[in-house]
Amino acid sequence: MSSQKPHILVILGPTASGKTNVACNAALKLDGEIISADSRQVYKFMDIGTGKDIEEYTIDGQPIPYHLIDIKEPGYKYNIAEFQLDFIQALNDIVSRGKTPILCGGSGLYLEAALKGSSYLGIPMNEERRGELEKLGLEELQVIFEGLSEQVKRDLNNETKRRVIRAIIVDEYLKENPNFKTVDIPDFDFTIIGVDVSREVRRNKITKRLKHRVENGMIEEVEWLLQNYLTYDDLEYYGLEYKWIGQYLKKEISKEEMVRQLNIAIHQFSKRQMTWFRRMEKNGYNIHWVDGDISLKEKVDEVCNIYSAV
Known part of the structure; x- marks a missing residue:
């Protein structure tokens, strides 16, 4: 690459696509470190249910460094703004040591938040207000969501109760703090590779x-x-x-x-993930899809070749 900006390798795919295994093996070849883009793997002790598969982070006896896994206690309510700040810190740390940053995950929301940084970094979670909103049903919350500013509705979404509540709190905070400035994501290049496993x-x-x-x-x-x-x-x-x-x-x-x-x-969750990735493509993200049904070696070689060619 001619650019001196950091170059992130992004590996995405639906659940059970084998993306973590591909990312770890690619990290071994590229002298890289993994940044997890998963909203639940941040929690300690929530291992099997979140599919951490920590054993995959050791390749041929060599541990692959990873970030944003096991960083919060169970019960903590982690949010997208915290993820973005943690992502920036992990990215800067990896780049400062001359390693290749590899962002890996199946959460389209978290992946996009890292890549475009438009989900209002630094806005605190109003716990009292969240408690009030959590008493409402999703349909009631979505009615409130429709009355939010067009900008917030574009940047956030109303797919789950948790995300609607975050959007409402963000909108209310911005109305009370009109001079709020979002935190900028560092300037970097990225190459997105998707692991495409056949539906069956x-x-x-x-x-x-x-x-x-x-x-x-x-x-x-x-x-x-x-x-x-x-x-x-x-x-x-x-x-x-x-x-x-x-x-x-x-x-x-x-x-x-x-x-x-x-x-x-x-x-159903896997299907929604693929729908999100297709929407990312429609919105201008160039995703290089590799065949998830070929051998691991072939996948890793293809991923490294695509990343190195950019």
Whole structure:
């Protein structure tokens, strides 16, 4: 590259696409370090349910450095503004040591927040107001969302209750602080590579992975978290695995029904991830897709070649 700006390799893909394994192997070849773009892997002890797969961060006995994993206690309400600030700090740290920054994740919201930095860094979370808003249903919150400023509605979204609440609090803060200035993201170049696994393969992987996690400690992990850190309301907040396992532990549903419903929910989540990535492309993000069904070596070689060619 002729530019002296940092050059970030971005590896994205839906859940169960194998993107973390690809990113770690690419990091080994490129002398890189991983920055996680995942809204739940920031929490300590929430390992199986969030799919951290920490063992993947060791390649041939060599540990791959990673950032923004295990940085918060369970029960903490991490938000997009904090992620952006943490991302900037991790990026500057990696670049200062001459390493290759590799941003990896499946959350389109977090990935875009890192790349464009327009989600109002530095606006604090109003805990009292959030408590009030959390008592409302999603439909009620979305009615409020429609009355927010057009700028906030463009930059944020109303796909989940948590995100609607953040948007409302941001909008109210801006009205009270009209001179607020957002924090600028450092100037950098980036190359985005997506791991594209066929729908049928992805579905099979999701189902197989869920079965393995249920049989290897995911329920016990949630039980431990309930005993030491979280409430059932917290489990609802963290969604997917935690939500459905919580309902099972409260004896609201059977284990078989929990697995069935969770499997459906993860498939739906994967579909939403792909929809977000396609929308990113429509909005001008150039995503180089690699075939997720080829061998790991072929994927990693292709990723490194694309990144190095830019």
